[in-house]
Amino acid sequence: MRPSLFSAAVVPIVHLAASAQAQSSSSATATSTYLPPPAASGTVASAASASPNPQWSQLLGNSLYFYDVQRAGKLPDNFRVSWRNNSVLNDGKDxxxxxxxxxxxxxxxxxxxxxxxxxxxxxxxAAMMFGGGYDAANQTSYLDETLRVGLDWLLEASSQQDSLVVLIGNEGVYWGGDQDIPTDRPSYKITRQNPGTDVFGSCASALTSASMLYAGTALPLGPNSNGTAASLRNTTYSRLLLNRGQSLFNLAQTATPQQVYQAAVPQVKWAYPSTDYADELVLSATFLAMATGNKSYIDYAQTTYTASHFPFSNGALNWDQHTPAAPVLLAQASLMDAGLDLNTTKYQSDAEYWLDLILNGQMSQTFSTSGGLFWFKGDSDSASLNPSLNAASLAVTYHGMASSTQKGQGYLDWALSQQDYALGKNPMNAVYSVGLHPNSAQNPQSALASGGTDAANIDSSPPTERWVLYGGLVGGPDKQDNYYDQRSDYEQTEVAIDSNPPLMTLIAYHIQNGDADPFYVSLTQPRVILPYPSSGGGGGLSGGAKAGIAIAVILVVIIIVGLLGWWQRERLRTFWRRKRLGLKA
Incomplete structure (x- = not known):
């Protein structure tokens, strides 16, 4: 669950806000500024001869535009999001x-x-596999800009010796635009003396994978095929990112105690609490092995992988839990560099263990809704599309590496079913990317875009979102496939920067392969509009009825407690397994 307004040895480096703009890049420059077209354009079928496909290209362009909407700090001159302003210029000064x-x-x-x-x-x-999609859609310059905004921030956040800023802001409720944001915005850090193994490792993965992309690395799609890297080659920037990634990995590996970051900084627990760190160690070490060819990294990754009893038989893939991605990346590393001496068959088997449980409907704590959305109990209760699309993205990434062509096709078909669900093939006829189609979600929860200032009445003040939040992917429907498009229902309507990438992986795949229009173009029925469930109502229950209900509730609670112990047996086994290994929860 993500937070909501309504839920409870480092390489020395100068500040990089200006230096990123000064570095040259071989990426193609957009011939004109991309601006999202009106939603009605999402109904126009593309010509069969059109290349790249205009609709997939528009969806990719909108998805990147969303990151410009979310930008903070001093914005460039002639910024393409005309209604955004400079903001939070004092962040980090504390x-x-x-x-x-x-x-x-x-x-x-x-x-x-x-x-x-x-x-x-x-x-x-994804851009090291399906980067041809970005190039063909003329969106590589925007990918470059998006990555650099995030990467330069991470470089600055990790620029002080043996430390990393992990959160800026607090739980205070502010609902309004970007010019009146409260200035009480504390910065929280982890350090060598007070470490967060998970975030050190995750940041190392981000910087190292990006360094590979800026080095022009193309990753294998299968034993006999290579992907295409987006045209972002910049060796100076790549080396800078790699050096910092190595330094942060060193902290993740050697700073003790190894622990989740909220153990070091309890103030961040309300926002994005972590559940583990072994997955971060495996991913970051594997990316470093792929970037450097240094076998010591892959040895560490495999030792940690085995000691942590990977793969797991359940669990979603998301910003916190990366275990399902570990065998996929290791299988890819084995195809990329034979010198790493990895057992391809082992990691194929491990990757397919998780994917097959999903496809065969055998993974505990999961089901498919009647409309076809794959559901991870707990994880999907907030932002239901994110776990589904992350799994779909991983399936597309892996399908060409599968142990058989038949299996690979099954993974691809399943992934595309989840993608199609998000793009309109669902009982609501809803397109969950904002501004893309007349059936798109209309009321994303976004303080930036709403135009309102009344936190107590965000659904009605104003009644219509002031700005269209183009490219934002909302949380998604409930387990009955119902979507209410209610701004205050953050579990369904909130957007987030980590929501877009899995869908963007699928989009870039389609553009690179020259595929036909996405599903939403063929939608002819209007979106189903549901009244929001009300807790009010007249009448009332008699005393006897209330007493009967109370007794029934007590019995149900007793039954549920017993069932929960049985349902959670795999997670409990994993918990005690980790305790015996000395890994902190």
Missing amino acids: VGLDLSGGFFDAGNFIKATFPLCWTITQLSW
């Missing part, structure tokens, strides 16, 4: 840093390092 830039995390105004790192890792990883 710890001697300039952290005014970067991105606002979601519908509120905090800056959170943990989900930002996963966002950058996913974008970079």
Whole structure:
């Protein structure tokens, strides 16, 4: 669950806000500024001969535009989001840093390092496989800009010796635009003496995967095929990112005690609490092995992988839990560099263990809704599309590496079913990317875009969102496939920077492959509009009826407690397994 307004040895480096703009890049420059077209354009079928596909290209362009909406700090001249202003220019000053830039995390105004790192890792990883999609759609310059805004912020956040800023902001409720954001925005850090193994590792993955992309690395799609890297080659920037990634990994590996970051900084627990750190160690070590060819990194990754009893038989892939991605990346590393001496068959088997449980409907604590959305109990209760699309993104990444063509096709078909659900093939006829189609969600929870200032009445003040939040992917429907488009229902309507990358992986895949229009173009039925469930009502129950209900509730609670112990047996086994290994929860 993500936070909401309504939920409870480092390489020395100068400040980078200006230096990123000064460095040259080989990426193609957009011939004209991309601005999202009106939603009606999402109904126009593309010509069969059109290349790249205009609709997939528009969806990719909108998705990147969303990151410009979320930008903080001093904005460039002629910024394409005309209604955005400079903001939070004092961020980081309390710890001697300039952290005014970067991105606002979601519908509120905090800056959170943990989900930002996963966002950058996913974008970079996909752009080393399906980067041809960015190039063909003329969106590479915007990908470059998005990555650099996040990467430069991370470089600045980690620029003081043996430390990393992990959160800026607090739980205070502010609902309004970018010019009146409260100035009480504390910065929270982890250090060598007070470490957060998970975020050190996650940041190392982000910087290292991006360094590979800026080095022009193309990753294998399968045993006999290579992906295409987006045209972002910049060796100077790549070396800078790699050096910092190595330094942060060193902290994750050697700073003791190894622990989740909220153990070091309890003030961040309300926002993005972590559940583990072994997955971060495996991913970061594997990316470093792929970037450097240094076998000591892969040895550490495999030792940690085995000691942590990977793979797991359940659990979603998201900003916190990366275990399902570990065998996929290790399988890819084995195909990329034979010198790493990895057992491809082992990691194929481990990757397919998790994917097959999903496809065969055998993973505990999961089900498919009647409309076809894959649901992870607990994880999908807030932002239901995110776990589904993350799994779909991983399936597309892996499908060409599968142990058989038939299996690979099954993974791809399943992934596309989840993608289609998000893009209109669902009982609501809803397109969950904002501003893309007449059936798009209309009321994302975004303090930036709403135009209102009344936190107590965000659904009606104003009644219509002032600004269209183009490219934002809302949380998604409930487990009955119902979507109410209610601004205050953050579990359904909030946008976030880590929500877009899995869908963008799928989009870039389609553009690179020259595929036909996305599903939403063929939508002819209007979106189903549901009244929001009300807790009010007249009448009332008699005393006897209330007593009967109370007794029934007590019995149900007793039954539920017993069932929960059985349902959670796998997670409990994992918990005690980790305790015996000395890994902190």
